Amino acid sequence: MSVTIETPGLQTTLQGCPRTGYRHMGMPWSGPADSLSAALANRLVGNAPDAATLEITYGGLALTFDTPVWFALTGAAAQARLNGLAILPHKTLHGPAKSTLHIDMASHGTRLYLAIAGGWIGEAVLGSPSTYIPARLGGFKGRALQSGDQLTTPAQPDRLPALTTPQNLRPRMTDSCVLRAYPSAEFGQLSPASQTSLFGQSFRASAQIDRMGMTLEGETLEISSDGKMKSAAVFPGTVQCPENGQPIILLPDAQTTGGYPRIAHIARCDQHLLGQIRPRSKVQLIRRTTQAALKDYAEKSALLSKWLPGFVL
Amino acid sequence: MTDARIQIIAEDAVALRVDTAMRAQMLAVQLRQTGNWREVVPGLNSVTIRFDPAITDLRSASQQLINALDCNPGSPASTPDTLEIPVQYGGANGPDLSDICARLKLSETAFIARHSAPTYRAEMIGFTPGFAYLGGLDEALVVARRTAPRNHVPAGSIGISGLYSGLYAMPGPGGWPLIGRTDKLLFNAGSDDPFVIQPGQLIRFVPV
Numbered sequence: 001m002s003v004t005i006e007t008p009g010l011q012t013t014l015q016g017c018p019r020t021g022y023r024h025m026g027m028p029w030s031g032p033a034d035s036l037s038a039a040l041a042n043r044l045v046g047n048a049p050d051a052a053t054l055e056i057t058y059g060g061l062a063l064t065f066d067t068p069v070w071f072a073l074t075g076a077a078a079q080a081r082l083n084g085l086a087i088l089p090h091k092t093l094h095g096p097a098k099s100t101l102h103i104d105m106a107s108h109g110t111r112l113y114l115a116i117a118g119g120w121i122g123e124a125v126l127g128s129p130s131t132y133i134p135a136r137l138g139g140f141k142g143r144a145l146q147s148g149d150q151l152t153t154p155a156q157p158d159r160l161p162a163l164t165t166p167q168n169l170r171p172r173m174t175d176s177c178v179l180r181a182y183p184s185a186e187f188g189q190l191s192p193a194s195q196t197s198l199f200g201q202s203f204r205a206s207a208q209i210d211r212m213g214m215t216l217e218g219e220t221l222e223i224s225s226d227g228k229m230k231s232a233a234v235f236p237g238t239v240q241c242p243e244n245g246q247p248i249i250l251l252p253d254a255q256t257t258g259g260y261p262r263i264a265h266i267a268r269c270d271q272h273l274l275g276q277i278r279p280r281s282k283v284q285l286i287r288r289t290t291q292a293a294l295k296d297y298a299e300k301s302a303l304l305s306k307w308l309p310g311f312v313l
Numbered sequence: 314m315t316d317a318r319i320q321i322i323a324e325d326a327v328a329l330r331v332d333t334a335m336r337a338q339m340l341a342v343q344l345r346q347t348g349n350w351r352e353v354v355p356g357l358n359s360v361t362i363r364f365d366p367a368i369t370d371l372r373s374a375s376q377q378l379i380n381a382l383d384c385n386p387g388s389p390a391s392t393p394d395t396l397e398i399p400v401q402y403g404g405a406n407g408p409d410l411s412d413i414c415a416r417l418k419l420s421e422t423a424f425i426a427r428h429s430a431p432t433y434r435a436e437m438i439g440f441t442p443g444f445a446y447l448g449g450l451d452e453a454l455v456v457a458r459r460t461a462p463r464n465h466v467p468a469g470s471i472g473i474s475g476l477y478s479g480l481y482a483m484p485g486p487g488g489w490p491l492i493g494r495t496d497k498l499l500f501n502a503g504s505d506d507p508f509v510i511q512p513g514q515l516i517r518f519v520p521v
Contacts, residue, residue, distance in 0.1 A: 020351060020352065021351070021352065022442075023352045023354045023439075024341060024352070024353060024354050024355060024438065024439075024512065025438050025439075025442065025443060025508045025511075026438050026439045026440055026441050026442045026443055026444050026482075027442045027443075028441075028442070125502055125507075126507065132442075134441065134484075134485040134486060135441065135442050135483040135484060135485050135500075136483075136484060137442075137483075137502060182324070183321075184321065184322055184323065185320040185321065185322055185328065230356060230357035230358045230359070231356050231357050231437060231439060231440070231446070232328065232356035232357070232358070232359045232361065233322065233326070233328065233352075233354035233356055233359070233361035235322070235323060235326060235352075235363065237323065238322075238323070255439070255440045255441060256354060256439045256440065256441075257354065257356055257437065257439035257440055258440070262322065265322065265323040265324070265326075267324065268323070268324060268325065268366075290321060290323075290324040290371060293324045294324050294366055294370075297324070297366065
């Protein structure tokens with residue numbers, strides 16, 4: 001029972017539960033950059049929310065189901081075909097033996113998630129099958145998929161309920177992203193004008209985005225930093241500001257410690273949105289308090305809990 | 314929070330500023346033993362805890378950090394053993410060694426003697442998996458980081474930057490000038506405790 005990769009796309013990796021609890025040893029979390037879309041895909045094929053999915057960056061993937069497989073596709077907006085016939089995202093689908101799935105390039109959003117019944121099988125390291133490419137660990141041989149790779153698939157059920165993600169739970173894929181955020185430890189090192197501009201201005205995501213982070217380009221922030229801040233903990237969602245005044249938002253593969261001022265943090269309720277920001281698209285930070293952010297988090301979690309029991313945003 | 318040592322990092326993460334990396338490590342060990350934290354991350358002068366917002370909040374987590382500091386003995390329970398690490402200096406294993414020696418006006422032999430003389434201490438593990446910041450570098454060997462980081466540094470590589478020598482447990486990107494490499498396995502993927510070097514570990518480099 002297997003799937004053969006015909007065309008891997010720009011970067012397709014296996015991502016499941018994050019590798020948590022080892023940041024003191026320098027181990028990043030990894031896991032899906034858009035954890036909500038990954039959980040929604042898993043839900044449609046009866047998996048736990050954090051079962052391993054394929055994270056397909058910008059689409060452009062083709063694969064053949066060597067044996068019958070139940071699958072579902074969520075995340076970035078892209079046309080997809082099964083044996084040449086159009087298929088819809090956010091639905092439980094069945095791929096017969098020898099059928100080929102084609103996913104075109106995404107028109108909105110960045111990452112698609114392909115779940116199969118039982119979950120993709122990855123090499124578990126420290127309790128997680130997620131791929132961390134820089135250290136070549138987890139997932140499929142610690143790397144992005146390549147043409148000709150054969151991935152073993154788990155035993156498939158004879159039937160699965162045909163599900164569709166409720167419309168109101170589908171994250172919208174847009175070219176402008178508004179993120180709730182709040183000041184972090186070194187916010188006070190920004191000049192008063194830049195403290196305002198961080199939350200007021202419309203940034204553009206850098207042309208280069210990877211799973212470690214993205215730079216926000218815009219009006220340069222003024223930061224009083226002597227470059228000697230002692231390395232301290234950072235997390236996915238941390239907004240750092242190097243001396244050049246262009247903030248960096250950290251993503252799931254980000255380093256565990258850093259020496260740049262931590263000027264802000266993206267509210268946990270909106271961190272899943274980071275995974276869909278396209279290069280050069282608009283990004284705006286909306287200022288919240290940590291208390292308001294916790295309330296937002298509780299509200300979004302409650303909204304999702306009925307459809308996604310056990311999912312931790 | 315009124316305590317100036319407390320820093321809010323995120324809605325579910327808070328840090329305590331401390332005086333030394335060693336205290337940060339001891340506190341981290343203590344916190345990991347006594348609390349149910351998602352992450353406990355010591356830095357060079359801080360320790361950060363991340364919690365589950367469903368079971369605790371910033372106020373309570375901050376208080377627990379302060380309490381932990383108040384009852385911390387301030388010195389480690391035992392002196393760790395010194396780990397010897399065999400190093401092949403220079404050449405392909407340490408591609409920046411000859412440049413560094415030229416800048417410092419030292420012969421490679423003199424550099425190696427000075428670099429392998431001290432006992433180092435792992436002051437922090439971080440940035441990338443298992444990367445060890447080893448305090449104790451000879452002040453005569455201080456050089457700046459490379460202006461262009463390397464995309465791929467092999468596992469076991471040894472670099473220097475500021476007053477630290479750095480040890481790459483795993484392959485990955487890196488900006489530290491490289492002086493040598495060890496064959497010793499520093500990350501054992503199959504093991505439950507795969508990291509050979511823990512915070513606080515004492516290390517000596519042995520030229521081979």
